[in-house]
Amino acid sequence: MSIRPRRSVLYMPGSNARALEKARTLPADGVILDLEDAVAPDAKAEARGRVVETVKAGGFGPREVVIRVNGLDTPWGMDDIEAAASAKPDAILIPKVQDPQQLVTVGERLDALGLPAQTRVWAMIETPIAILDIKAVAAAALNPLTRLSVFVLGTNDLAKETRAALIPGRAPMYSWLMQVIAGGHAYGIDVLDGVWNAFQDMDGFAAECAQGVEMGMDGKTLIHPSQIEPCNTAFSPPxxxxxxxxxxxxxxxxxxxxxxxxxxxxxxxxxxxxxxxxxxxxxxxxxxxxxx
Known part of the structure; x- marks a missing residue:
């Protein structure tokens, strides 16, 4: 049985050259070099070039390298995908995936660009529509064209779209998270938990990591390097x-x-x-x- 650990996956802003350099040395299982939320509109093109250059340069060791592009419905989405494909990361993360056709569209473009099958596609699950239709989205993994291998929960966006409160224990969205885990694991897709925003509250972070483990998450996305070590510990089997x-x-x-x-x-x-x-x-x- 072959498993790739994805206990800790850290978002790094694509517009920050120092952060991108640091990504090569951190003990995270993976890094997401972000062209979406972490980058202002007027810095998108510059960040895209910097991220591509960084990934091509390599030096990430065993860390899984993922590029998060902008949405397909934005002015930058398809250009991001083409640029990301040229860098050949381990995966490309697509935001706000809501239906299988989005994944087919991405897969067709990646095939047309000649990207090897080893480069996978990760999907952000962060809207009510995605939750309501999670079985169909997850079943897209049965089509090799989609390259789908990981779901990443976007709990901040999910809270925004549903008006559910983000509170310790996540009672308002617990059932939604479990739906994504059930759908993902039913089709062989790893599921990564959303971020913990209060990065200085390590007790709260530890509690949410423990909850994620109990729920069956495969790991957690992070926003600060201080979260890496406790996250690795939480998601490692004792x-x-x-x-x-x-x-x-x-x-x-x-x-x-x-x-x-x-x-x-x-x-x-x-x-x-x-x-x-x-x-x-x-x-x-x-x-x-x-x-x-």
Missing amino acids: GTEVARARSIIAAFDLPENASKGVIQLDGRMVERMHADMARRTVALADAIAAKE
Whole structure:
């Protein structure tokens, strides 16, 4: 089982040369070089050139490099996509995805530009329409043309569009977040949680990371480097959990258990599906260890 850790993914403003340089050294699993929200309209073209130059220069090591473009309905969207394709990042993040056709349009353009299939597409889920039609959007991953591999939750925009309050615990939008997780994971798509705005409130941040783990998020998007280490810790499987997973796998691998669907281990009944879950836990732990 091959897994790419996406515990911490940090937004970096595409207009800030110093931030782009720093992105090469931070311990985040991934960086999103942003051409959208973090860049003023009159700085879009300059930021685009700077981001492309930065990505082409490389030096990011094991970090996943993602370029967030402007929306397809903006004056900059398609130019951003063409420029991003020329840089060949690990992924291109499309904002405000609401229907599968948007992903098909992007995929067709990337294919026309000759971009290799290794460059994936990430989709921002940040509108009520996207939530209401999440199954159809997620099912677009079945079409190789779309390259869809990750959902990124835009909780700030979601709050704006729905008028739901952004409060600790996120009760007003909890069910929406779970819909995205269910839809994404049903079609093999990783799901990254939205940002925590009060970056100096580390206790609140830790609580929201813990909630994301409990919900089944694969990681979290971040707005400040100080959030990286606690986020990595939160989304890394604990040592005790990894040890337990290894023991479950070993038990089911015994010849006498080869045909069994349920076994007893340390006084507990364990089903074969738990072995499948254990293999994912171990694969994630091993992938994290290989990066560090």
